[in-house]
Amino acid sequence: CAKRCFGDGDRISRLPDDILVDILSLLSLKEAARTSVLSSRWINLWKHTPSLNFDAKSSLRKIKKNIKLLKSEGSKYVEWVNSVLQSHKSTTLKEFIIHFRFDITAENSITQWLEFAFSRQVQRLELFMEKSGIFYCFPEEFFSPCSGTEPKLQQPRMLFDFKSLKQLSFKMIIVSDRAIELFLHNCPLLEQLIVHYSKKISKLEVCGPSLMLKHLELYYCM
Amino acid sequence: MAAETGTPTTLTLKSNDDELFSVAESAAILSVTIRNMVEDGCAGGVIPLDNVDGKTLASVITYMNGISAIPADEEKKKSYRDKFLSDKDFETLADMVLAANYLNMSCLMDAVSAKIAQVMEKKSVGWVRRKFGIENDYTPEEEAAVKEEHKWTFEGVETDDDN
Numbered sequence: 001c002a003k004r005c006f007g008d009g010d011r012i013s014r015l016p017d018d019i020l021v022d023i024l025s026l027l028s029l030k031e032a033a034r035t036s037v038l039s040s041r042w043i044n045l046w047k048h049t050p051s052l053n054f055d056a057k058s059s060l061r062k063i064k065k066n067i068k069l070l071k072s073e074g075s076k077y078v079e080w081v082n083s084v085l086q087s088h089k090s091t092t093l094k095e096f097i098i099h100f101r102f103d104i105t106a107e108n109s110i111t112q113w114l115e116f117a118f119s120r121q122v123q124r125l126e127l128f129m130e131k132s133g134i135f136y137c138f139p140e141e142f143f144s145p146c147s148g149t150e151p152k153l154q155q156p157r158m159l160f161d162f163k164s165l166k167q168l169s170f171k172m173i174i175v176s177d178r179a180i181e182l183f184l185h186n187c188p189l190l191e192q193l194i195v196h197y198s199k200k201i202s203k204l205e206v207c208g209p210s211l212m213l214k215h216l217e218l219y220y221c222m
Numbered sequence: 223m224a225a226e227t228g229t230p231t232t233l234t235l236k237s238n239d240d241e242l243f244s245v246a247e248s249a250a251i252l253s254v255t256i257r258n259m260v261e262d263g264c265a266g267g268v269i270p271l272d273n274v275d276g277k278t279l280a281s282v283i284t285y286m287n288g289i290s291a292i293p294a295d296e297e298k299k300k301s302y303r304d305k306f307l308s309d310k311d312f313e314t315l316a317d318m319v320l321a322a323n324y325l326n327m328s329c330l331m332d333a334v335s336a337k338i339a340q341v342m343e344k345k346s347v348g349w350v351r352r353k354f355g356i357e358n359d360y361t362p363e364e365e366a367a368v369k370e371e372h373k374w375t376f377e378g379v380e381t382d383d384d385n
Binding site for chain 2: 010
C-alpha cells in the first residue's frame with residue numbers, strides 16, 4: 001500500500017510556504033499546530049498563521065461549576081497562550097481571540113498578550129472572560145505616548161499603532177469610557193466595537209477624526 | 223480561426239507537457255495571469271503555461287467553463303465548486319492549488335484550500351500522512367519530541383479517520 005499511497009511523492013508538502021500557511025489558517029489553532037508532527041517540512045508552518053483563536057469555551061463548559069478545576073484550567077490556559085505566543089512567528093495578526101475565566105494571577109499575562117496583539121497590528125481583537133467575580137482592567141497606558149529620551153517630535157508617538165484594528169470586542173472586562181474614546185480616536189479603520197458587562201462606562205462620546213464605525217454594541221455597561 | 227464580430231474568441235493553452243487545449247477567452251480570463259497576457263496582446267498564438275501539466279490543466283479548464291456558464295449567483299457558483307471538487311483525490315487537490323496559484327485564480331484557490339483544510343480536519347496525524355502521501359522524515363525520537371512539545375494539540379481531540 002505504501003507505494004500506491006505515496007504515488008510519485010509528497011505533493012502537498014511541495015506547495016510553497018505561503019499557500020500551506022493559508023490552508024492552515026482555515027483550521028483551528030489546535031488542528032493547525034498538530035500538523036507540526038506530520039514531518040519536518042511542517043514543523044514551523046503553523047507558527048506563521050495570522051489567526052490566533054484561544055477559545056476555551058468548550059473545555060470551560062465541561063467543568064462549569066467545579067471551582068478547583070476551573071482554577072487549574074485557568075493556569076493551564078495562561079501557560080498554553082504564553083507558550084504559543086513564545087513560538088509564534090507571524091509579524092501581523094488578522095485575529096486574536098482570548099476567551100477564558102479570569103483569575104487575578106493572569107493579569108500580567110493578559111496585558112502581555114494585548115501587547116503582543118497590538119504590536120502585530122491586529123485587525124480583530126476579542127477579549128472575553130467568563131463570569132468569575134473579579135475583572136481584568138484594560139490598561140489605559142496602552143495609549144500613552146512613548147516616554148523615551150528622544151526629543152519631543154511634532155506629535156507624541158503612541159506606544160502602539162492601532163491603525164489596523166477593525167473589530168474590537170470586550171466582554172466582562174473593565175474598560176473605561178476614556179479607553180473606548182481613545183480607541184475611537186486612534187483606530188481609523190474600526191468598524192465594529194462591542195462592549196458587554198463593563199462597569200466603568202458612564203458617559204461615552206462617540207467621535208473620531210475619521211470614524212468608520214458601523215456597529216456599536218454596549219450591553220450592561222453601567 | 224479568424225475572429226469575426228460576434229464570434230467568441232478562442233484561446234489555445236499549452237501545458238508544460240505540450241498538450242494543447244482550446245478554451246473560450248471569456249472563460250480563460252478567469253485566470254488573471256491569462257487575462258494579463260490577453261490584455262498585453264500576447265495571446266495571439268499559443269499561450270504556454272509552464273507550471274501546469276496537461277491533466278491538471280484539463281481539470282482547470284473544465285472548471286473555467288463550468289463556473290463561467292453560471293450567471294452571477296454566488297450560491298450556485300459555490301455549489302458548482304463543491305461538486306467539482308468532491309471527486310478529486312488528494313494529489314489532484316495539491317496540483318490544483320498550485321495551478322490556481324500560478325494562474326492567479328483566487329476563487330479556485332480559495333475553494334481548493336478550503337477543501338484541503340476540510341479533509342484534514344479532525345483527522346489523526348497518521349491519516350493525513352497516508353492520504354496526502356506525506357513522508358515522515360522524523361526519527362522516532364524526534365517525532366516523540368515534537369509530539370511532546372505540541373502535547374496540547376492532542377488534548378481533547380477525537381479524530382474521525384476510519385475512511
